Amino acid sequence: MRLLVTGITGLLGVNLAWEALAAGHEVVGVARRALPRAPFRTLQADLARPGAADEVWRVAHPDAVVHTAALAHVDACEQQPDLAERLNVHLPAELAALAAREGVPFVHISTDAVFDGRRGDYTEADPPRPLNTYARTKLAGERAVQTAYPDALVARVNFFGWSLSGKRSLAEWFLVRLRQGEPSPGFTDVYFCPLLANHLAQVLLEALARGLHGLYHFTGRACVSKYTFGVALARRFGLPAALVRPASVNEAPLTAPRPRRLTLRSDKLAAALGHSLPDWEAGLDAFYTLERRGYPERIRGWQ
Numbered sequence: 001m002r003l004l005v006t007g008i009t010g011l012l013g014v015n016l017a018w019e020a021l022a023a024g025h026e027v028v029g030v031a032r033r034a035l036p037r038a039p040f041r042t043l044q045a046d047l048a049r050p051g052a053a054d055e056v057w058r059v060a061h062p063d064a065v066v067h068t069a070a071l072a073h074v075d076a077c078e079q080q081p082d083l084a085e086r087l088n089v090h091l092p093a094e095l096a097a098l099a100a101r102e103g104v105p106f107v108h109i110s111t112d113a114v115f116d117g118r119r120g121d122y123t124e125a126d127p128p129r130p131l132n133t134y135a136r137t138k139l140a141g142e143r144a145v146q147t148a149y150p151d152a153l154v155a156r157v158n159f160f161g162w163s164l165s166g167k168r169s170l171a172e173w174f175l176v177r178l179r180q181g182e183p184s185p186g187f188t189d190v191y192f193c194p195l196l197a198n199h200l201a202q203v204l205l206e207a208l209a210r211g212l213h214g215l216y217h218f219t220g221r222a223c224v225s226k227y228t229f230g231v232a233l234a235r236r237f238g239l240p241a242a243l244v245r246p247a248s249v250n251e252a253p254l255t256a257p258r259p260r261r262l263t264l265r266s267d268k269l270a271a272a273l274g275h276s277l278p279d280w281e282a283g284l285d286a287f288y289t290l291e292r293r294g295y296p297e298r299i300r301g302w303q
Contacts (some may be wrong), residue, residue: 001208002026004062006095007069008042009033011168012109012197015161019201028060030069038302041082045271048086053094064105064208067095070138074113075215075255077134093144100149107153108145111138112192112219117259120191120223124156124268125217132256137284141193142215153207155218156264161197161287162296164303169197171287174230178239185247187228192262193219194229198290206273216269222279223259223263229280236288 003020007013017027017040027040035042045052045057047069048241070088071077076083092108099106113135114128131138142154160169167173178185195203200218203303209217224232230244249258290296 002028002061002063003180004028004030004056004065006030006047006056006065008229009035009164010068010072011161011163012157012159012200013068013162014302015197016201016204018299019198020205023205023221024253028062030056030060035302046057048083049158050227053091053098055210057095059100062104064107065095065099066107066109066204066208067092068109070109070141072111072134074132074258077137078132078256081133081137084137084141088134089144092141093202094249096145096148096152098142099152103274105153105211106145106149106151106203107155107208109156109295110142110156110216111135112156112158112262112264113259114139114142115259115262115264117261120261120263121265122186122217122263123265124217132261134279135259146215151213153213154203154215155207156216157200157201158192158194158217158220158264159197159278160283162192162299164300166296166300170194170226171233171284174233174244175237175239178234178237178243181240181243183243183245184230185229185252186225186229187249187252188225188246189256190226190249190260190262191223192226193221193223193264193266194280194283195220196280196286198249198281198286199278202271203273205278207269210273212272216272217264217266218269219264219266219277220264220279220283221270221277222281232281233284236284
C-alpha cells in the first residue's frame with residue numbers, strides 16, 4: 001500500500017511513518033520542509049496554499065491517505081483564525097473530495113477537544129461543544145470531510161510520543177524540564193485519555209486494513225489527570241516526582257479556554273477491532289523503552 005501522510009514532520013506523522021514502514025507499506029510524506037535522510041519519499045508543499053492539495057495528489061498517486069496536517073497550536077488558532085479555517089476546514093475537505101473521486105480510503109485526524117469537557121465520558125453519539133477556535137475549526141473539518149466523503153474515517157485522538165524536535169508532546173515537555181531539575185506544573189483539573197503515538201499509528205493502520213469508516217474515538221482505554229501523568233512519567237524515568245507540582249489550568253497563561261474533562265470512550269472502536277486499545281501506562285512503558293533503544297535519535301536522523 002502506498003500511504004500518503006500529510007504533516008509527516010509532526011508528532012503523529014513521523015511516528016505513523018515509522019510504523020507504516022515497519023508494517024511493509026510504502027510511505028509518501030508531505031510537509032513544508034523536507035526530510036532529506038528519511039527512508040521514504042517526501043514532498044515539500046505549503047498545504048495552506050490553494051491548489052497545493054491537487055498538486056500533491058497528482059504526484060503521490062496514493063492507495064490510502066492519513067491526513068494529520070493541521071494548525072494544532074490552540075492559542076495560534078485564536079491569533080490566526082483565517083489560517084485555522086484554511087488548514088483545519090478547507091484543506092481536509094479538498095483532500096477528502098480527491099479521495100472520494102478515486103475511492104481511496106481516507107483517514108482524517110481530529111481531536112478530543114471538540115467537547116467542552118464539562119461532563120466527560122463522551123461517546124461518538126454525544127453532541128460536541130467546542131470552546132475555542134481550534135476546536136471549532138476541527139469540528140467543522142470533521143463535518144466537511146464527512147460531507148465530501150461519507151466513507152471516510154474520522155478519528156478523534158489524543159496522543160504523546162517522541163518528536164523530531166524533542167519538544168512537541170506533553171511527555172517530552174515534562175521529561176526535558178525534569179532532567180533539567182525544573183519544577184513542572186501538572187494540571188490536577190485537566191483529564192485526558194492519551195495513546196502513545198506509535199500505538200495510535202498501529203491502530204490507525206489496523207482500522208485502514210479493516211476498512212473502517214465513520215466517526216471513532218481513538219483514545220486510550222484509561223484516563224488520567226495531567227498531574228498524575230507527569231508524576232508517573234517522572235517515576236518511570238527515575239526522576240524526582242516531587243518536581244511535578246500540582247496546579248490548576250486556571251493559573252496557566254493561556255489565551256484560549258481549555259476543556260477540563262476530555263475523557264472519551266473508545267468502546268465503539270474496540271468492538272469494531274475486536275480488542276481493547278492500550279492505555280496511557282502501557283504507552284509510558286513503551287515511550288521509555290523506545291528511548292532506551294535509540295528510537296528518538298533514529299527518527300531525528302531523518303532530518
